[in-house]
Each structure stands twice: as C-alpha cells, then as structure tokens.
Amino acid sequence: MTFDPVRIRHDFPILSRKVRGKSLVYFDNAATTQKPAPVIEAISQYYKTTNANVHRGVHTLSEEATTALEEARIRVAQFIGAADPATIIFTRNTTEAINLVAYAWGRKNLKKGEEILLTEMEHHSNLIPWQILSQETGAKIQTITVTPEGTLDMESFRKNLNSRTRLVAFAAMSNVLGTINPIQEIVEGAHRNGSLVLVDGAAAIPHLPFNVSASNVDFLAFSGHKMLGPTGVGVLYGKKELLEAMPPFLGGGGMIQQVSLETATYAAPPTRFEAGTPDIAGAIGLRAAIEYLHKVGLETVQQHERELTRKALELLRSEPEVVLYGPGLEHRGGIISFNLEGVHPHDVGTIFDSEGVAIRVGHHCCQPLMKKFKISGTARLSFYLYNTEEELEAIPRALHKVKKIFKSGVKV
C-alpha cells in the first residue's frame, strides 16, 4: 500500500484535537511522539486481560504477562538486528540506559588518566553520566569538535582518539541540529583503536533503519516514547560478552541468583540489569509501536521526513531574518533548529502555540552546543510520519505573526 500520512493520521486520536481553537500541528516529535490506537489498545488490553507481575508467579496471568514481556524483548531485538534477545535490557528511557553503562561498565573499567570521547553536540543525557563517572574515577572527557555547519569535525575525532580512549559515546542524530553522524566511520575508527562505542540512538532509532550487528556498535540506547511507544520504557542493547562482564546497576528483586544476609550472586543479563518490577505494559506498548513502524517501513518514514524537511528548509530560507542551524539535507534527519533575529525563542514558541503549532524552544538539553553557537536557545521543528505538507503552511503563518507582534510593536 502506498504511504499516505493523511490516512495514517486517523490512527492517532490526539491529532484530531484543537489547540487554542486551531487544528493541532504537532512538530515536537524529537521531544516525544504521539501514540497510535494500536499502541494505546495494546496497553489497555494488557491491563484489562493479563495484568500480573512477571518472572515470579506460577499462576496463569503471571505466565501470560511474562510471555508478553519476553515477546516484546524478542521484537525489540529483531527491530535493531540483535541476534540474541538477552542483549536487550529494558530501562526507563535513553537516559537510564546510558547511566547504566556509565555506572556498571564505567566504574569497573575506567581508571584515572583514561579517556571517554564524546562530541560537542551531546544531549546532557550523554554528558552528565560521564562527568559523574570522570569525577569518581579520574578518567577524562575529551570531545569531538562540531563544525560551524553542525557536522562532526572528523579530523578532531582522529586527533582525540588515542591509546587512553576507552569509549567513544555519541548521538547517531543530533536532537538540535538534525545532523546524522557518520556512525560507521566512528565505529571502525574506535574499534581499530581498541575503544568501545556507545551510540545514543534517542533521536535516530525512531526515524531510520539501524542494525546493531551490521554496524557492530557495542552499546545502543534509545527511548520508546520517541518512536510511538509509551513513556517509561527504553532500551539498552549491549554486546553479550560486555554485558556478562558487567556488575549490576541497581540491586533488588528479580536480578539475583542466590541471596544470603551477607552476600548475593547475580542473574545473567538481561535480568541482572532489571531490578524490581519492570514496566511490563510499557514494553508491550513498545512492541505494538515497533509493529506499527515496521508495517509502514522505516525507509518510508525517513523518506517522508526528508521531503518535509526539504520543504520546511525552503520555506524558512525564504523568510528574512531567520537564522538556520545545522547541515544541508544530505546530512540531516527531520529536525530543524532556527532563530528569528531579535526575538527570543520562547516568544517564537508561544506565538506558534497560539496558532496551534507545538514546537520546542530553549537549549534542548544541549547547553554546551548552545554555548558553541553563542546562543541561548533555538526554536525547533521536528517531524514524524503523521506530519503533512499541508501542515508546513503553518510555519510561515506563525512566523509572520511573530514578526507582526515582536517586530512591529503591535499589541495582542
């Protein structure tokens, strides 16, 4: 069947609501995405028919809930091309997945004087855990420079990669600039150097096909809520031998083998890293989201977003006083950051909202990148499969209103 975003929109109940009397235009998909009826239904069905705790009970409901959770794990593994579902750990989100690696792998393996290589465009989620780790271990953080165009300076990657580099951790796609980073080049360079690679897939995994086996990454983190799934569930993929050698992250029920009052032995991964009752409904919802994306096809999603981005960039380029950030279309996903000269991004966001257009404004949890570009924040558009070309018309309409109010002194 041919791809039709207008038809797809019928699957998303929220998209028919009004905001401030206008039809909602949702361009804040990098923050979180909306949920289609099959995802909402899968969660609702689980609570209506199956709800029980997992891996604990012998009763029917508990067995069914356990099966549903483990089937979700298998589906996630297939989705990212992981050969073994045991390499999939359910976390709360990308942030927790990265913290898990920093805590469990980092504290065991990093020593004073060793280095972690990040980039200047990292989200705080892929910066702060390493800062905390570096304060505790004496390991140092180095960074790959971002060029004025918003791509990674690969010369600085090569320069900063050295015998002390234990891990290279970077976003596959920037949540601010939309830059799609050269994953393969980084993975191959890092591995040649004997360094591990962690990919922050929060912004990329929902929007483009990615295979952990083919790309040979060591760790991958992403969030369910940015890919049509519910909030509260995320994923850490890790190579089996790495996970097996890692001590636990959180201690508690579910992650043990044998416990005495003094000591304990731990379960094998993924159980070792899933202490306490997991977000069972969340995992089931994530599975439904993956089925939905699979039906549409991630290549199709990527192509559609590319077209929207191309047109939106054209619209923005034709607006005087708009400053655009980030690379050309060939290196970019469906994210556009911009500013209107002399107007604070929060004011831009407020006026867009008055037109029913949801965008994100501010530093996007990337303060070092803002500092690099000498700005306090940006206004950001981010697209997904249910956005339409017609919706793009809201951009100049809202921008003209911003200009009218903030540039001509008109009172509202």
Ligand code: C6P
């Ligand atoms: N970025 C945005 O509006 P969590 O919150 O754990 O699901 O995802 C964190 C995260 C990590 N890395 C990248 C590249 C991200 O974009 C995000 C989330 C959202 O840009 C919320 S700040």
